[in-house]
Amino acid sequence: MLTVVLAWLAVLAVCVAAVLFGQSTRVAPRGRRRSRVGRIGLFLSLSGPWLSVLGAAAADAVTGAWLAAAAVGACAVVLTAVLGFVLSPR
Numbered sequence: 001m002l003t004v005v006l007a008w009l010a011v012l013a014v015c016v017a018a019v020l021f022g023q024s025t026r027v028a029p030r031g032r033r034r035s036r037v038g039r040i041g042l043f044l045s046l047s048g049p050w051l052s053v054l055g056a057a058a059a060d061a062v063t064g065a066w067l068a069a070a071a072v073g074a075c076a077v078v079l080t081a082v083l084g085f086v087l088s089p090r
Helices: 002-025 036-046 048-063 066-087
Strands: none
Touching (some): 002 036, 048 066
């Protein structure tokens, strides 16, 4: 049980770090509107990590595999943050 709690605390820590990392994509270029891909990248950078954690928690509730879903959730958080960063223009 302690392992599961520590795993989910680690997932939340990774999520907070990913959201802070995603804040670097928030600054819009001056005088230009964001492209559609840029808006998707911004959404993935800021909201994607939280949605990944919620999705992993929902999968945990359905399957009961708390530890495995925490690991998948951490990987999903990192993937969405990096994908959002790549898609957003700098």
